[in-house]
Amino acid sequence: MAxxxxRLLVTYDLPSREISDDLVGVLSAELSVPGWVRGSEQFERIPVGVVRSSRADGVDAWDLFYRNTLDRFATLVRGEPWPNPEDRWSLGAWSR
Structure with a gap:
């Protein structure tokens, strides 16, 4: 981030499987440092921008986001562990 x-510039290199609702929690934790983001409107633009920029086509980007989110929920409902639970990633892990 810079x-x-x-303007706040967020660069990232997230694997496609990480584009999901979980991203909002990670971004919230990473951006909670005072001064990075001012207000909820500014914050909301960041995950939307990350999702939207994950694919060239907006519909494809949101399809990826919702499919990954639903896959995550299905995994939890089945009681299966999330792949690589020890891999507690942060935005910094994939920043360029």
Whole structure:
């Protein structure tokens, strides 16, 4: 993350499987440092931007997000452990 011309620039390299609702929690934790984001409107733009930029087509991007989110819920309902539970990733792990 960096500031550029008064805007917050978020660069990332997330695997496709990580584009899901879990991303919002990670971003919230990473951006809770005072000063990075001002207000909920600014915060909400970041996960939307990450999702939207994950695919060239907006519909494909949101399809990926919702499919991954539903797959995560299905995994939890079946009582299966989430793949690589010891891999507690952070945004910094995939930042460029």
């Amino acid at each position: 500031r550029s011309e008064g």
